[in-house]
Amino acid sequence: MKRQILRTDTATSHPIAGKAIDRSKPLSFKLNGRLIEGYAGDSVLSALLANGIDTLGLHRGHPVGLSQRLAPAAIAVSHANQLARAIPISRLPAINGSELTLVGSHRRVGPIARAAEIVGRRPQSLGVNLDEARSMPPDWLDAPREPLAEADLIVIGGGLAGMSAAVAAAKRGNNVILVERQGWLGGVAELFGTIEGEPTPADNVARLSKAIAEHDNITILLHAEVVLLRPGRVLVHHVLGGDGPPQGKMQPLTSKRIILATGAVERLPLFSGNRLPGVTGALETFWRAWHFGVWSGSSAILASVTSAPYRLVMMASDAGIAIKRLADNRLNPQSRFIEFSKAYGMTQVGGTAPVRVEQGKGNADRLTVSLGLALEGLERQAAPLSCDQLIVCGGWQPDLSLWHGVGGASCWNEDRHRLEAMAGPDKIVLAGAAAGWISKHACLHSGTDAANQLFARKRKPVVERVIDPIYETPDGPTPIMTHVPVSGAPAYLDGGASLIGVQEPERRRLPFAKPIPWSLADQPQALEVGDVAAGVQLGDIPREQAGIIAQARSVAIAELDHFVSDAAPENIDSVPPPLVPDFLTGRFGSDPQLWKLKLSEPRALDPGALIFANSDQSNPLLAIGVIVGADHCAPIGLMRSISAREGVGLTVRDTDRPVAARLAGQYHFKGSAAPLSAEASAS
Numbered sequence: 001m002k003r004q005i006l007r008t009d010t011a012t013s014h015p016i017a018g019k020a021i022d023r024s025k026p027l028s029f030k031l032n033g034r035l036i037e038g039y040a041g042d043s044v045l046s047a048l049l050a051n052g053i054d055t056l057g058l059h060r061g062h063p064v065g066l067s068q069r070l071a072p073a074a075i076a077v078s079h080a081n082q083l084a085r086a087i088p089i090s091r092l093p094a095i096n097g098s099e100l101t102l103v104g105s106h107r108r109v110g111p112i113a114r115a116a117e118i119v120g121r122r123p124q125s126l127g128v129n130l131d132e133a134r135s136m137p138p139d140w141l142d143a144p145r146e147p148l149a150e151a152d153l154i155v156i157g158g159g160l161a162g163m164s165a166a167v168a169a170a171k172r173g174n175n176v177i178l179v180e181r182q183g184w185l186g187g188v189a190e191l192f193g194t195i196e197g198e199p200t201p202a203d204n205v206a207r208l209s210k211a212i213a214e215h216d217n218i219t220i221l222l223h224a225e226v227v228l229l230r231p232g233r234v235l236v237h238h239v240l241g242g243d244g245p246p247q248g249k250m251q252p253l254t255s256k257r258i259i260l261a262t263g264a265v266e267r268l269p270l271f272s273g274n275r276l277p278g279v280t281g282a283l284e285t286f287w288r289a290w291h292f293g294v295w296s297g298s299s300a301i302l303a304s305v306t307s308a309p310y311r312l313v314m315m316a317s318d319a320g321i322a323i324k325r326l327a328d329n330r331l332n333p334q335s336r337f338i339e340f341s342k343a344y345g346m347t348q349v350g351g352t353a354p355v356r357v358e359q360g361k362g363n364a365d366r367l368t369v370s371l372g373l374a375l376e377g378l379e380r381q382a383a384p385l386s387c388d389q390l391i392v393c394g395g396w397q398p399d400l401s402l403w404h405g406v407g408g409a410s411c412w413n414e415d416r417h418r419l420e421a422m423a424g425p426d427k428i429v430l431a432g433a434a435a436g437w438i439s440k441h442a443c444l445h446s447g448t449d450a451a452n453q454l455f456a457r458k459r460k461p462v463v464e465r466v467i468d469p470i471y472e473t474p475d476g477p478t479p480i481m482t483h484v485p486v487s488g489a490p491a492y493l494d495g496g497a498s499l500i501g502v503q504e505p506e507r508r509r510l511p512f513a514k515p516i517p518w519s520l521a522d523q524p525q526a527l528e529v530g531d532v533a534a535g536v537q538l539g540d541i542p543r544e545q546a547g548i549i550a551q552a553r554s555v556a557i558a559e560l561d562h563f564v565s566d567a568a569p570e571n572i573d574s575v576p577p578p579l580v581p582d583f584l585t586g587r588f589g590s591d592p593q594l595w596k597l598k599l600s601e602p603r604a605l606d607p608g609a610l611i612f613a614n615s616d617q618s619n620p621l622l623a624i625g626v627i628v629g630a631d632h633c634a635p636i637g638l639m640r641s642i643s644a645r646e647g648v649g650l651t652v653r654d655t656d657r658p659v660a661a662r663l664a665g666q667y668h669f670k671g672s673a674a675p676l677s678a679e680a681s682a683s
Contacts, residue, residue, distance in 0.1 A: 016318075056071070067281075073087055153451065195439070233254050262402060354370070397533050408430075498525060589642065
């Protein structure tokens with residue numbers, strides 16, 4: 001039986017054979033008792049995908065695809081009771097002979113499902129129950145701590161902007177720590193190509209990699225994810241390799257200067273079935289194919305609002321993948337990549353976008369894709385098409401998650417259909433796509449400029465080099481198809497872990513009662529930046545309030561006492577950010593209070609979950625408080641003083657249902673405190 005059914009064929013030369021893997025070194029491991037085959041250089045996630053396991057589990061009765069942004073953690077079977085040793089499978093290297101088990105709510109593979117795998121039927125699922133709150137708990141946040149490391153500059157993000165920033169600072173003798181989530185540097189520059197006369201992305205990456213290697217004062221942390229950022233301090237979950245099994249460690253870092261070169265997240269077009277297995281974003285598809293040689297099936301359709309993914313499907317065509325249709329919601333898009341694609345014989349249709357995707361019947365084609373006109377007021381649909389994979393790209397949103405978390409502001413750019421950064425904390429600077437730059441040239445130079453800015457050196461203006469719109473049509477807005485069929489799969493706002501989807505209006509039991517419309521404001525969990533951007537386009541979030549809501553709802557405030565127990569060195573002249581963010585000033589009256597809550601059941605609550613007087617209420621305007629953090633697993637709520645007294649019962653609206661709670665006592669925060677009332681703020 002061939003297990004790695006989704007590896008690209010290497011019989012012919014093509015660029016998506018997998019740069020990160022060594023096909024001459026096969027390996028195998030077990031996950032939940034299931035044998036997985038791979039190659040040296042694979043992550044556990046990429047090996048699963050190569051073996052055809054591309055379904056995470058069920059959410060609201062529909063399968064959800066496995067991806068970098070939504071992947072569980074795993075742990076060695078021998079340490080299954082030590083959850084702090086778990087590592088997200090997107091950053092967990094595949095090790096020959098290892099035996100792993102998933103962390104969280106999942107099912108074991110039964111004999112019928114195992115028999116289906118043996119005969120090669122698809123899809124295959126990890127069986128995670130996404131309807132259960134905390135089905136993928138981040139227990140790895142409790143990993144053992146490494147000693148505090150200090151540097152003159154911390155750069156978060158190892159793409160072109162982050163690499164150029166690190167080199168610029170190191171050339172002047174500064175000690176630099178470069179943090180990258182992937183197992184390599186360079187980001188996704190290869191997807192976007194280059195302008196004639198400029199060095200290729202590969203040349204840029206090779207030059208910067210050589211410069212980094214020549215500087216002993218640059219420390220690189222790969223497979224490292226930032227879990228907490230504060231002025232002067234960064235907490236990183238770092239996966240360490242070596243002779244033994246991979247280990248996850250918490251690495252506290254400190255520096256007066258921090259550069260965020262976190263790139264951009266890909267917007268998800270909104271249509272029914274937009275996260276079914278086989279529906280993947282262009283960045284996700286590129287990551288799988290370019291680095292690991294993984295491609296889902298033998299046929300694909302591209303639906304995009306930007307031109308870069310056309311380059312990706314040309315690579316796929318070189319690898320023998322049949323590209324059945326190129327759908328673009330721009331009316332008459334012009335691009336050298338589009339012209340090249342047409343020269344390949346691909347059919348391109350402008351002014352169209354996906355309306356609905358359903359799972360195909362049988363094993364011939366996984367998906368049935370319905371395309372429709374992307375023009376306002378017109379709903380004409382073409383005949384459905386079948387394919388193995390639908391690649392979607394709704395444009396690029398600067399990744400401002402850490403920026404918002406540390407207090408940075410943003411605003412909605414109507415021309416570019418996205419949130420863009422404004423003023424932020426002193427000594428923290430954005431660079432590259434995170435700062436809003438588009439071209440490779442601008443991203444490179446913005447990294448150098450960010451380093452010069454932080455070290456008070458002479459700066460040169462960053463210039464955006466873009467091709468004339470006559471020849472390169474600008475990106476279009478993310479397609480938003482608001483009508484979701486009752487029988488169809490959900491239409492999710494973003495491709496991350498929030499899993500917020502547009503739903504049909506809730507029907508009331510009483511006759512003649514009006515249905516309750518779906519509203520993003522009623523969703524109790526924290527929002528990702530893509531959710532906020534989609535909310536603006538849906539009309540659920542006023543454009544002028546998008547930045548404030550992104551700060552208020554997309555910031556995941558960690559358990560503060562737990563994460564800041566390591567004091568910063570004395571030479572760091574910063575203080576931790578307040579437990580109560582400035583945007584909550586005056587939200588719950590003139591004299592609000594902080595209280596610990598005792599829940600009626602063991603449960604973790606996300607910051608941003610609203611508190612109500614009883615379970616019948618859900619209107620955000622009627623909330624009497626909000627969860628702002630936790631102290632040793634006890635949720636902390638910011639409450640109206642008139643509603644707060646010890647022992648009083650209340651309800652917290654969590655991700656899936658109301659949770660009963662009682663006030664257990666006032667909370668006195670030992671760190672810095674923000675003004676809790678409008679009067680205090682004014683004084």
